Amino acid sequence: MTRTVERDLRRFNEIVRGKIRKDLRRYVNHGEMIGRKGRETVSIPVPNIEIPHFQHGQKGSGGTGQGEGDPGQPIGRGEDEGEGIGPAGNEPGRHIREVEVSFDELAEMLAQDLELPNIIPKGQDSIQAIKNKYNTISRTGPNSLRHLKRTYKQALKREMASGTYQPERPIIIPGRDDERYRSWTSVPQPQANAAIFYVMDVSGSMTDEQKEIVRIEAFWIDTWLKSQYDGIERRYVVHDAVAHEVNEDTFYRVRESGGTKISSAYHKVDQIIQRDFPPELWNIYIFQFSDGDNWGEDSQACTKFLTDELLPVANLFCYGQVRSPYGSGEYIKDLKRILEANDNLILSEIDSKDGIYDSIKLFLGKGK
Missing domain, CATH: 3.40.50.410 (von Willebrand factor, type A domain)
Structure with a gap:
């Protein structure tokens, strides 16, 4: 069931992005989304999108809105009904949804539509950014970084070295000196x-x-x-x-x-x-x-x-x-x-x- 829902969601997102790509020239030329940009995403009005909805099964035996009712009793209005002003029409409504798209996705669509090549930075990437990598082990650190496998391995080595390990009763109790923690090193990286x-x-x-x-x-x-x-x-x-x-x-x-x-x-x-x-x-x-x-x-x-x-x-x-x-x-x-x-x-x-x-x-x- 979960895989089916995830597959349907991916398909729906592909349809949405396809409609955005189809109308990208209009969005670019007329700036329809510029006033809708946030810190990391852009809100885009996309018309004619069918939103997935639940399909109900057979009617149950009871619940809100069911019963015999009294003669002449009006049926309550739904939440999404209009005001009912004016004569009936024969044209379908225009359904527009706001879709959130990240700037990275937007750039990818722009690149595909305009056939933009990736940029090759000139010269040496001399400006350095520092990135921390958790690639070492330390004897001290916070509990959130405690390395359980290394801790128990160290306790086992200690007991075997001291002769206290009992194979028939293999209970290992790590002590304070056995505890090991994940730690990091700071690695400078080129930053274009x-x-x-x-x-x-x-x-x-x-x-x-x-x-x-x-x-x-x-x-x-x-x-x-x-x-x-x-x-x-x-x-x-x-x-x-x-x-x-x-x-x-x-x-x-x-x-x-x-x-x-x-x-x-x-x-x-x-x-x-x-x-x-x-x-x-x-x-x-x-x-x-x-x-x-x-x-x-x-x-x-x-x-x-x-x-x-x-x-x-x-x-x-x-x-x-x-x-x-x-x-x-x-x-x-x-x-x-x-x-x-x-x-x-x-x-x-x-x-x-x-x-x-x-x-x-x-x-x-x-x-x-």
């Missing part, structure tokens, strides 16, 4: 870490719709990269004509005005790398989002700084140009001039939310 930079133009030409596109894409990028690295550090940089390092909440809410000078953001990112993330120890990812509007004389300085400073230390530098009714969209043309010489530079043009899915695949599809 990633520093992720999100850079966004917040000048007046970037609307709330463009920022929503950035927020959705950043969520999925985070989900994938967290599945590839033990440690993730994020930094957020916003800029108009001047760049500032901000927290995540400010990154998505701030609205500025004035001109645009992208090079100020590049210099700010470089300062943070030098301060917090030595390139020989960290895998560095930079995701920049803009509508492509930049002060004309600044674009040449940007491409030079990218080529000389940021691209040599970054695993990936991804530029996403979001279509805006106000921005000129010219900056991506300047980046295309250095694209061929830098295989870690990836460019994406995002016309609307429907372009998020393809942009993520373009950014992460190289496995760098």
Whole structure:
């Protein structure tokens, strides 16, 4: 019976995950689950799922709700009935269930659907994490770690050595000196870490719709990269004509005005790398989002700084140009001039939310 239930549960979970995978592009492009994320799971509305239920046997001889009843006595309403307002309809209801999915499962689905390769961290994994392994025996320790087999073996050895062991009456009573406990050693392990930079133009030409596109894409990028690295550090940089390092909440809410000078953001990112993330120890990812509007004389300085400073230390530098009714969209043309010489530079043009899915695949599809 237990095996049957477990098999049915596994099958049901496979059906649920199959429906999520089927609609993954819609979830990605429109951000339906971003507001439903917790610490470790995401709540996803999945329609048209038949929930397993008990099948009752034959009617018994008694119980609540049974009996002859009196003439004219109304039947009680069920808990799940509606209010009964309006005429009867002939269409089936739309059943939607909230399904909890872990971020690891979500990353796996994303990888399968987008055919994302696993990332190979660059350089040496120089940052060490300490892991305790219970692989030794100690003469002291808490009762919860007492090793019963070793304790009785030690007591047996003691009695045999002292000549007190009686084979015809093999009763072993361990003493305090016989007690043995599991113990551990601390083993340093390589720990691959990633520093992720999100850079966004917040000048007046970037609307709330463009920022929503950035927020959705950043969520999925985070989900994938967290599945590839033990440690993730994020930094957020916003800029108009001047760049500032901000927290995540400010990154998505701030609205500025004035001109645009992208090079100020590049210099700010470089300062943070030098301060917090030595390139020989960290895998560095930079995701920049803009509508492509930049002060004309600044674009040449940007491409030079990218080529000389940021691209040599970054695993990936991804530029996403979001279509805006106000921005000129010219900056991506300047980046295309250095694209061929830098295989870690990836460019994406995002016309609307429907372009998020393809942009993520373009950014992460190289496995760098």
